[in-house]
Amino acid sequence: MPGFSRSDDSPFGRWWRSVDRTTLICAFILIGFGYILMLAASPAVAVRIGASRNMFILKQVMFLTVAGTIMTGVSMLSRRTVLRLAMVCGALMLGATLLTLVHGIEIKGARRWIALPLMSLQPSEFLKPCFAVVTGWLLTQRRLSRYLPGMLIAFVLYGIILMLLKSQPDIGMLTVVTLVFLIQLFVDGLSLALVGVGVALIIAAGISAFFLFHHVRSRVERFLHPDVGDHYQIDTALRAFGNGGLAGRGPGEGRVKDLLPDAHADFVFAVAGEEYGMIVCMLIILVFSVIIIRTLLRLIREDNAFVVIAVTGLISGFGFQAFVNMASTLHLIPTKGMTLPFISYGGSSAMSIALALGMVLALTRHQPGDRANFGSPLLTPRTQGRTP
Template identity: 75%
Template sequence: MARFSRIDNSALGRWWRSVDHVTLACVGILIGFGYILMLAASPAVAVRIGASRNMFIFKQVFFLTLAGCLTIAVSMLSRKGVIRLGFIGGVIAIAATAMTLVHGIEIKGARRWIALPMMSVQPSEFLKPCFAVMTAWLLAKRHEVRHFPGMLLALACYAVILILLKSQPDIGMLTVVSTVFLAQLFVDGLNLILVAGGVGIMIAAGIAAFFLFPHVHSRVERFLHPDVGDHYQIDTALRAFGNGGLLGRGPGEGRVKDLLPDAHADFVFAVAGEEYGLLICLFIIAVFATIVIRALLKLLRDDDPFLIMATAGLVTGFGLQAFVNMASTLHLIPTKGMTLPFISYGGSSALSISLAIGMVLALTRQRVGQSRLGRSLTETTRGTWKTAT
């Protein structure tokens, strides 16, 4: 793509000159690690369940290739295109998530998946990016149109998602969505007292979940009390990091993939630590941090409320998901079945993350006359929003 010149006025040429190359390269690096670690971790898992040795590899190659293409395709969208995609995708994701309560596959007491030929889909994964775009538009619109009930509609949308995710139940996903919404309200200028109140409500909800949901109670108890319950998975993961040391045992030399049933998914970071060592793990963390920080820094040069809130929500969800996976693998927080973006096995996760990053790239592209984006709002409206924030 480097051959595109400054006078190339094709759609692809304009996209290449305007897109954030560093973020795009980071996505490519993560997808590359997804291929490498899937080759390392999945054959042993497949053999253990009696499937073809290369079953997970072939599926994930397809998913990651599709994810890369989807990231590029979405990153070419205009601002209006991102909004349209967010609302259409959000409505479909909410309807499909509601369908899981009736026709979903029940696994370990939770109904989160819909069975399709050759695969199952977790619709709630797609709620994260679409919800961030929907609420950002609703919150920004109330600064454009007087008396527009943007806050009320955003709260109603969140309430519907809360009820659906609580009913599945999927407390981890609900926590991510809640954090995204709270971050957007903070960026929108919500009073700090109300932000503190929101944090307090989330803490109270977490305490309530501890008493109401047995699987949440079990995970927190095992985290707080090492002598309570089964610690096999987390102990095995921690030993894997210790065995890997600074430089790792070498490609294919790790043992954790032969011991953990979710080595290709929730505990893929432990596979990276054992086979490639601390330095590669730090590099992976740095790649995730680069994507988040670059997106946030770009917002400092913009004055479009929608763009700022949507991007902040998208990267909050992306960064939080990566943190939860790696922190739970390192036993820094209670274990949570959440994938590592672009690296863990899972089609729904890979596609939803690619949708989110594609939206971030689309919203942060350098466009001709980009400074006029903020002028879509009137000077009065822009001043009002800046005063509020």
């Protein structure tokens, strides 16, 4: 094809030759699964709440279309522009997360959303990728500049996000951000002893959350004691997997979407298991695994410290979110309301995941024009090679 020829020096041609096409294709496969499973799961949920049968489908088509556009557009950016985008978007979403505490929509006792036309925005979703990129730069800068205390600023930024998420409260999001930050610190060279201290602090924070937050204690107790409390949702999800078997009951033949209020969101993996069977569920897991493993393998050949730390954080957050959704649906861990990337219903989730994967694709592209490590004048135009 002429557009993909090595002689094509257009911006698109250079992008296509340098981008990780396998990861890009896998991401669009997940978007395709999102369309299919929304057709299967959402009409029954919409009818049950008295809305138009196609409401969730039409909105999710729009969300996923925008998400695909965001991912592709961001993947074409230079590494410098990705960092600038992360800084600007992160600052805006940090302010918006603070705004949720005052003017946010309260749902099930948590204030995490801001009402917008056609959708509710959850700003903290966008904090995850922006925080990973900015933290990657800060940790790199502490070795390149004596005047920028990158490690200290990174910890202050994490502390601000911690307090905001705790106040909403959003313990699940806080856990993801904490794990991403700890993994980035480890990749940056944190000693195993300090990693152990970090893990111990996470365990202590989890125990504290168990005693401080009723919904956390309820979920853990129901997980540890199957004979105590309400297990309707998880029991229904597990029966759905059993009913689906190897090949599934067939498109539209599942019952779980008629029984669970969040079948189109938190329990969409159960819909896939019942209607399409274990084969499709394993295929979904395989696609997620290819994206994660492929990205980590590309980092082995990367000599840019900023790229390694930032992308490790981005892909860790992506993988952990997918794991939590599927594992909680299968009752391997306590239930947690976390979306399955690109597959569960939700505009904020789809667009934030698209932003994260777009950043991964942009940062892992082969870009000869970028220096091996970003120095202090990162946010100013380069003058290297110019004569005064």
